[in-house]
Amino acid sequence: MINERGMTIVELMIVATILLIILGGAMTFLVFSNRQFSWIETQSKVNQDLRTVIQQMTIDIKEARQVLTAEPNRMIISLPNMDTYGAIPINYYDTITYYPETSVNPVELRMKIDKGPGSRRHGWGKRVSQLSDSSSIWVLCRELVNHSSENTAPLFTYNSETLSLITSCTVTLKVRRHAGLGKYQEGTISTSVRLRNKRT
Structure with a gap:
């Protein structure tokens, strides 16, 4: 016989428990999906930022007339002044x-x-210091990891240790960016660049 008075307290508790389990599962799925999306989005942004930086550096280095300093974590180049x-x-x-x-x-x-006299060259990225009318400093990327000369993949490697013989170099950028919840994501990009305007 059906109890016309409705569900008992025990039945209500059972239904409530089932609903809480379903709701908890749905919330867990949503949180996990959001973390996965955030992780993928952050990784995509890291790779995109690195590609932009290395493309701009490649343009400058290809234009270089001469390499003035060639170190694993420092490179100074001379470019034609327009x-x-x-x-x-x-x-x-x-x-x-x-x-x-x-x-x-x-x-x-x-x-x-x-800049040389009359030059209209300007930097890219974010300018952090204007030292004078002809000298400025720009930030290209942050969270840089391979900034030590002891690193297995230094910022710069060259085809020769002799300045006058350098005609190409490899640029490697490695960053480690915080992705939330104590986790980090790393991005690495490397490319070889030929100094097309190299002259001694």
Whole structure:
């Protein structure tokens, strides 16, 4: 016989327990899915940022007339100076220095531009210091990991230890970015660049 008075307290507790289990499972699934999406999104952003940085560096290095300093974690290049009228003065050059700034946390990859007379060259990334009308410092990326010369994959490797013989280099960028909940994601990108305008 059906109890017309409705469900008993025990039956209500059983139904409530089942609903809580279902709700808990749904919440767990949503949280897990959100974490997975956030992880994938962060990894995609890391890789995209690294590609942008290394593409810009490649453009500069390919334009280099000469390598002035060649170290595992520092590279200084001289580039043709183009003035505001579009002409290229023969005796004027711009200088770009790539280096890790380890005095900040996290470590940043920076570029310092020293412009020759009349140059209209400007940096990219985020400018953090305007030292003078002709000299400025720009941040290219943060969370840099391979900033030590002892690293197995230093920022720069060259085809020769002799400055006058350097015609190509390999640029490697490795970052470690916080992805939330105490987890980190690493991104690494590397490319070989030929100094097309190399002249001694």
